[in-house]
Amino acid sequence: MTDGPIANTPLVRSPADIPTPLYHQVHLVLRERIEQGYYGQKGTLPAEMELAREFDVSRITVARAINDLAQQGLVERRRGAGTRIVNRELASTVPANIDGLLENLFDMGVRTRAQVLEFGFVLPPSDAQQELQVGSSELVQRAVRVRSYNGEPFSYLVSFVPGHIGRNFTEEDMNSGSLMGLLEKNGIRIGSAQQAFSASLADPKIAQALGVQVGTPLLAIARTVFDTAGKPVEFIRILYRTDRYQYRMTMERNKKGAMRSRPAATVGEGKDGDDSSR
Incomplete structure (x- = not known):
């Protein structure tokens, strides 16, 4: 279950505004979704072509973003099975006086x-x-x-x-x-x-x-x-x-x-x- 698309506004494409490559912007949005449970703790990412259409970028751009997620241990890519979210246990919280x-x-x-x-x-x-x-x-x-x-x-x-x-x-x-x-x-x-x-x-x-x-x-x-x-x-x-x-x-x-x-x-x-x- 989600609370609506996180990337519901176009990526920033003007280097004069934000000099960040498109693949890295896609990577940051996907990472934030994963950390917030957007795709579920053991879910899978949408197909590369679907993400490319959502972000209005090339499939190569999406693939590079997902590769970065895999290198960070957030996802696991399997041939024929898509890109799976890697479940990570969160540390217990410390109580504080209210x-x-x-x-x-x-x-x-x-x-x-x-x-x-x-x-x-x-x-x-x-x-x-x-x-x-x-x-x-x-x-x-x-x-x-x-x-x-x-x-x-x-x-x-x-x-x-x-x-x-x-x-x-x-x-x-x-x-x-x-x-x-x-x-x-x-x-x-x-x-x-x-x-x-x-x-x-x-x-x-x-x-x-x-x-x-x-x-x-x-x-x-x-x-x-x-x-x-x-x-x-x-x-x-x-x-x-x-x-x-x-x-x-x-x-x-x-x-x-x-x-x-x-x-x-x-x-x-x-x-x-x-x-x-x-």
């Missing part, structure tokens, strides 16, 4: 500005289905936003909310503040969150939205938010410009000797503000 995170999330709605790029109700992609504990045929609200600080974009967000919750607010509401604030305004008390950190590369679509070059390294965070009853109410993927966003965590022992952490994030010129960019 208190400082909540403060940053609410403060973010005041200090930064959001722009909604896409909004609607879709069938959940595999990761959102799993994290939100919803059925494959159950619609969820999906929103794509860019957050800016002092007019400079610093994060690209794709959020998913269960349909019965998402119907309580509109695209305009998503432009006005943080999703965390909207959830609480609708009577949902946030109790905890789990998040995983990784790295990603900017594909053409994301690079254009964030004002960076294709292939720019980005900080990636996947976060699932739960209410006080332990039910998932939001799953979000966030990509951050590392030149404008920094995530720091202070770790300390409690009275029982166990470690606890207090997360904090900074965003902006010189990273001089607190934010967790939601």
